[in-house]
Amino acid sequence: MKVTTIAIDLAKNVFQVLGMTAEAKKVYNKRLNRAQLKELLCNTPACIVVMEACYSSHYWGRTAQQFGHTTKLIPAQHVTPFVRGNKNDSNDALAIFEASSRPNIRFVPIKSESQQEVLMMHRIRERIIKQRIACTNQARGLLVDFGIVFQQGFSAFERNMWDIINDSEQRPLLRYLVNQVYDDYLQMTKQLKGLNKLIKQKVEQTEAGLILLSMPGIGHVIASAFEACIDKGQAFNSPKELAVWLGLTPRQYASGNKSKIYGITKRGDSYLRKQLIHGARTVVCHAHKKDDALNQWITQLKARIGFNKATVATAHKLARIMWVLLRKQVLYQAQAGKIVEVTECAR
Structure with a gap:
């Protein structure tokens, strides 16, 4: 029987792969590792490959396209209603196949590596922003116990932290710890400026x-x-x-x-x-x-x-x-x- 649709339940190292014919008859439903999945996609004649739009789906979508397959990514929330019986990989793969056959499903376009690089920059930038804010908030909260209070804003933070570090009347250990926090802040600020510059360069090139x-x-x-x-x-x-x-x-x-x-x-x-x-x-x-x-x-x-x-x-x-x-x-x-x-x- 010729396989016309392959439904894949993605994971990190082990994948559940379901092969179906045009008449919706099961040919196989088996577990494969990463190397075996690539080999299966390479050796299978061109067909439709469906997956959830989740962790690593865009990579496997591009891989399937390289082997001549038509790849469709389904939003995960549209797959859940089709799961029947117990929650396991085999039933998940079947639910992915059933969801792909519905007429009103909007599939997710596969992102290129260039797009994912840009999104990666944004995710890292967002993390650094949160960490920098956490760093300043922690320093402000800890210094209140020493009677040191300063205005909001990064400029005021930098100015007052530098004053504390260079104040010889402050306790030596306090100055050392403040210096450590300030170094972390400066490092994150440098990384953030570099990412902003890179984002600006990339977007102006398209x-x-x-x-x-x-x-x-x-x-x-x-x-x-x-x-x-x-x-x-x-x-x-x-x-x-x-x-x-x-x-x-x-x-x-x-x-x-x-x-x-x-x-x-x-x-x-x-x-x-x-x-x-x-x-x-x-x-x-x-x-x-x-x-x-x-x-x-x-x-x-x-x-x-x-x-x-x-x-x-x-x-x-x-x-x-x-x-x-x-x-x-x-x-x-x-x-x-x-x-x-x-x-x-x-x-």
Whole structure:
């Protein structure tokens, strides 16, 4: 029997591989190690390979494509409802196959190594930011017990830490420990500046990056993360689908004649959504200084529903416009005149 679909339940070293025919009949369901899985993909005639979009899935997706297979990655939350019986690798592989045959499943595009390098930079950058904040907070908290209190902000932190280190009246052990903390802080700051410089260089080298940078409120970090996550937006049929994936649309609960709308769903990539909201906050803060259609809309929205809700709505608007610009491959141009023109452009 000819295998037309291979469903793989991924892991680190051991993989459950299910081979199915076009009539949905099982040919094999076996456990393989990394070398055996590569050998199977190499020796199997071109077919469809389906996996969950999870740990190492993009690597194995690229590997399967190199051997001539058509690879599809399924969001993990869409596989769970198809698991029958006990939770084990064999049933998981079967659930992946069943989920792949559903007509309304939206598959995840396979990311290139270049995209994953950029995302890796963002993950490392996020970790360093958290560690640097933790370092400063710990130092501030510990120094309060010695009666040393200084203003918030990194500039004040650097200035006061340097004063303590060079204050001969302070206890020697205290000065030594403060010096250790300050060295850690300086090292993390240096790493962060290096990553920011690298992100800026990478995003300015691509056409999509330059398109995104033309948007208001979109800096190098947001443009880089957006491009690495969705590429040119080819996975979405409309800007509305992108906004839903980002979790920037309201959460609905409807039953019968009753329908309730709650806050945003917060689905999708939380890091990208956070960065978009940070960028939108800057746009909302300065919207009253400009008279183009987008900023007029933001100013009226802020007056009607408040600053925070207007910020999230602006992030939603910016994401939709970014999708349109990437699909059309054109730079952003502020629309003068009526607000309706911007609304039509964002659709």
